Amino acid sequence: EAAVTQSPRNKVTVTGGNVTLSCRQTNSHNYMYWYRQDTGHGLRLIHYSYGAGNLQIGDVPDGYKATRTTQEDFFLLLELASPSQTSLYFCASRGHPNTEVFFGKGTRLTVV
Amino acid sequence: GDSVTQTEGLVTVTEGLPVMLNCTYQTAYSDVAFFWYVQYLNEAPKLLLRSSTDNKRTEHQGFHATLHKSSSSFHLQKSSVQLSDSALYYCALAYTGGLSGKLTFGEGTQVTVIS
Numbered sequence: 001e002a003a004v005t006q007s008p009r010n011k012v013t014v015t016g017g018n019v020t021l022s023c024r025q026t027n028s029h030n031y032m033y034w035y036r037q038d039t040g041h042g043l044r045l046i047h048y049s050y051g052a053g054n055l056q057i058g059d060v061p062d063g064y065k066a067t068r069t070t071q072e073d074f075f076l077l078l079e080l081a082s083p084s085q086t087s088l089y090f091c092a093s094r095g096h097p098n099t100e101v102f103f104g105k106g107t108r109l110t111v112v
Numbered sequence: 113g114d115s116v117t118q119t120e121g122l123v124t125v126t127e128g129l130p131v132m133l134n135c136t137y138q139t140a141y142s143d144v145a146f147f148w149y150v151q152y153l154n155e156a157p158k159l160l161l162r163s164s165t166d167n168k169r170t171e172h173q174g175f176h177a178t179l180h181k182s183s184s185s186f187h188l189q190k191s192s193v194q195l196s197d198s199a200l201y202y203c204a205l206a207y208t209g210g211l212s213g214k215l216t217f218g219e220g221t222q223v224t225v226i227s
Contacts, residue, residue, distance in 0.1 A: 042118075042202060042219035043220070045217075050212065056214065097207060098145050100159040103156035
């Protein structure tokens with residue numbers, strides 16, 4: 001099965017702090033995604049990418065930057081973290097828009 | 113933009129009885145595919161079933177769904193639920209034309225099966 005690895009799995013930071021969430025997939029997938037999951041809101045798309053160097057804006061991008069450095073690696077950056085960004089973050093990848101997306105195990109971020 | 117609506121946030125159903133989870137969507141595109149994902153407690157979401165063909169029934173693990181473009185719906189059904197079906201269920205829409213690959217999820221429906 002396709003492998004998507006997220007790090008760290010848990011992170012606590014202070015308001016105003018910098019945070020980088022990492023995601024690596026070893027499936028040779030073109031597409032990678034960052035979602036946040038919150039009760040009552042489901043999975044909301046932050047940013048996504050269809051290849052190295054490409055970045056697409058999702059539905060809730062405010063306060064987030066992302067960078068796809070290689071085919072395998074996709075990073076989510078919070079440069080001035082706020083308590084509203086406390087959430088469970090999922091990275092996902094897939095080879096083609098018509099196919100299954102595979103999720104990482106998630107990163108739980110707490111901003112205090 | 114694209115949107116997916118799941119009207120029930122919480123569904124409680126008795127073991128052995130049927131369940132239907134509603135999913136409707138809005139999109140300006142014709143090149144789209146639809147998915148149902150299931151997420152068990154403390155796990156990542158995983159694919160339950162998918163479809164891109166109008167009026168064709170898709171089945172997996174006892175669940176089935178039929179895409180109806182005329183009503184913009186992709187409801188999920190099961191005729192007899194089990195305790196192990198308790199989970200969070202997501203409907204999703206993917207744009208398949210061009211390079212974009214945007215994948216939009218609904219708000220999710222939490223299903224609790226009771227004995």
